Amino acid sequence: MNNLTLIIAIPFLAALGMLFLPRREKDLAQQVAMLATGATALLAIALFVKFETGLPGFQFESKIPFAKALGIWFHFGVDGVNVGLILMGAIVGFAATCVSFDEIRDRQKEFYILLLVMIGGILGSFASMDIFMFFFFHEFALVPTFIMIGVWGRGVDKNYATFKITLYLVVGSMISLAGLIALYLQAPEPRTFNMVELAQIFRDNPIAFGQQNLIFPLLMFGFGILVSLWPFHTWAPLGYGSAPTATAMMHAGVIKKFGLYGLIRIAVPMCPEGAQNWLPLLAFLCLGNILYCGFVAMKQKDLNLLIGNSSVAHMGFVFLGIASLTLIGVTGAVLVMVAHGLLAALTFGLSGYLYGQTRTLDMDRMGGYLNQLPFIGAAMVMAMMAGCGLPGFANFAGEAMVFFGAWKAYPFVTTLAVWGALVIGAVYMLRAIRNILHGEENADNKVSLNDAADWRKRAPFALLLATLLVFGFAPRLLTSKIQPSAKAIVDAANGIETRLVEVAQLDAPAKGGETDLNDVE
């Protein structure tokens, strides 16, 4: 078992072992889960450090047969695109386990088993080099999400939310599954599910345009529903608002990135002509995410719904980066995926902490909490600032790259998106800070709050913030890894000639077509 296989295996093994834990040892379950996710996070950091930048192809590959007769393997490997996602997923998984200690006081064992299955599933999905496994592992999260919201969730709409989120996710999954199978069947016999081989096959023998034009929208809308593409986004804010903190962190932060990753890894490079045809529509739909959901977020009175809508809005930037089909845009999109994962987890974690203290997230009934909550309050201010794109956080770097990349193809959309990112985002984020943290304490609803005092309570938030800042100040740590892999994807999507023209215009002419992102930064 290499490092990567361990990252995926540990959560599952821990979940399996936990089945045999005695039920009366209530806190033991959380300790085991923390140990497992902590080990996963450390291994993921080690993987990220050991990853050799610039090498072509995948690293840390491992292969275990699943159904050889059909060419399906448990096949894991990392390249520049998913190494950052795995790091992000593992860190968020650890943070989600940590914050659940106070919130989950009932049936701990079941909760942590489900959480571990969720974490292992999504990490397996990111690491899979096999299209079947990529989908297979993602679906692990579906049932845990349903049960977690139903049993440990909050709010009056809990029951409705469980079914809404599950049905939307199944619709999205089934549509993308049909698309993936159709894609697989385009390859000549003997067929393979291996992503790398498939990409190679489709580069040499492109799929007929008519088929591409059918498969790409299946993937785009199937994955789009899973990523809460406007107008299929309504499940997300509601679901996250009703979910327990850890579930919202994992789902909004990590699991939602599955669809985006699928678009970047599978849909765009394997159906390039379909992509050229359909991505303009995606670019306009992403405005729905950025503007419409931004406005909706402005109107929210409930902090969780605000965060949920803003998280949907942020997905628009990733869509825009993918739609741009430029190296800078796609690299930026991956960077936003990592940054947003950390940020969404951080904000949901903080709002979960607040809810644990106040038992309400109605912003009209909050106010002046910063006095009592210096650590949590400061973390929240920083998170909100990151959310409206303040430089210094990884989100800024990613969003700026997306805008640079998208400018040429969609100047109109980009203008509105920039406005949406800076103005609308700032309005609701700053308003939330004013309502919750600043000002007078609400006279009707005086509460005494406990700040996160000890390291155990601070650790998850500090870890997420630190990662955001590290990638904010040194985005090159990520972009230098993403760039070579993204280049292969963008090349495949545009055909070589288009790329050279594209790059030559974006880049300094003297470089003769070679891209260097550092110039743009």
Place this chain on the structure above:
Amino acid sequence: MNAGLTILEIAVVALGLGVMLLDLWTPTERKRELGLYAAVVVLGILGASFVLDLSGEAFGGMYVLDGMAMFFKRLTLFAMVVVLVMSVEVGDQLKSGIAEYYSLTLFAGAGMMFAASANNLAMLFVSLELITVTFYILVSAQRSQARSLEAGVKYLIIGALSSAVMVYGIALVFGIAGDLTFAGLAAKSAAHSGSLLFLLGVFFILLGLGFKVSSVPFQLWAPDVYQGGITPTSAFLAVGSKAAGFVLMLRLLFVAFPSIAQDWATLLAAISGITILYGNLGAIPQRNLKRLMGYSSIAHGGYLMMGVAAVSAAGQSATMVYLGGYTFTALAAFAVIAIVAKTVEGEDISSLAGLHRRSPVLALAMTLALISLTGLPPMAGFFGKFMLLKSVIHAAEANTAYYWLIAAAVFGVVVSVYYYFNVIRTIFFVEGNNDDAPIEISRPLSFSLFACVAGMLVLGLYPDAVVSFAIEAVGALG
């Protein structure tokens, strides 16, 4: 003659007769135990099927023992073990005749095993009648309950009708082609495919098989009969009877009438799609667990038809793998329903409320079974549905009518999430108003449940061996 090939069936029939005889000397209070001994012997026969090296033809080609036949025989034997253990558990619901119940279950199982090997229209009819006639009695075994008798009468009437239709079809086919063997028909069917009467005959035979697999338009009996019979009967109907119907359908369509199967692909796809929609939509308002499983079994019949409708080797192997997964899944679900219904005295969905407190093991087994029925990873149901979808999407490249079938299947899965997850919701979210006393599970039943869950997981997580076996078995069909 080569009758030695039928050793497995002979053993099962002998066991059935033996149970009947032993019944005479067994004191009443110990009669229930007979089922356990029978289950152990069937388990032994299942083991023997792996040890004995059997293959070939018997009775002048009427009976064939190939990979596919063996696959279905093993499934049937496994189902018989679980059904026998279940009937020991719920045996007190029968006022009398428990030993006859065991014998009839064994005879029905023997019929299913013969059906798996049927290579001749006469053999097909006889083995189907052996199944159907025994089920007339099994379904109405609770003689004192009106609901059970009603179910029996419904099953009898629709069953007799479909048998009549089928035998008429066989007569027409024999009259035109002058042959009953599948191999002979395969050679002659192309020549007669212009004859309307011949086609009508084939159509009638298929209609009769449609009754066994509860596909549209012969699906109406399933919910009533599932609800009316005692739980082991419903389980055996859902699993064994359906498997027998599908193995016959595969052989009939792809060995005897391959050219007609090609021509009728669109019709098969339509039946499959409508069955999926009927089963799934009908399941939405159900409150009774067994009735829900009845509709769910109609829907799964529709999914299994997808592989038949694809008219390809990939489709046939997908149907086999899906049936394997469905056997484990449905048996697990029915076993949980049987235990819960016995303890809580109700078959309503709400009787599962608070199950996760009363028995975490049952809650887990039921949840995994429901996930598998829905078709989500990592359970067997997902991999089966994946293979079925793959075969149909492949077929859609040549015939656009399949796009509707794909749409129906995808829609069906989404709808099924709603009603299966509603059961999961009841298990975990709804607190039972009855006591929290833990539910006792007998050792044989917990062993059967464990085997079912293991089967679901193996077929979902490591299907390599089964998939290779199915592909090989289908390849031998030619």
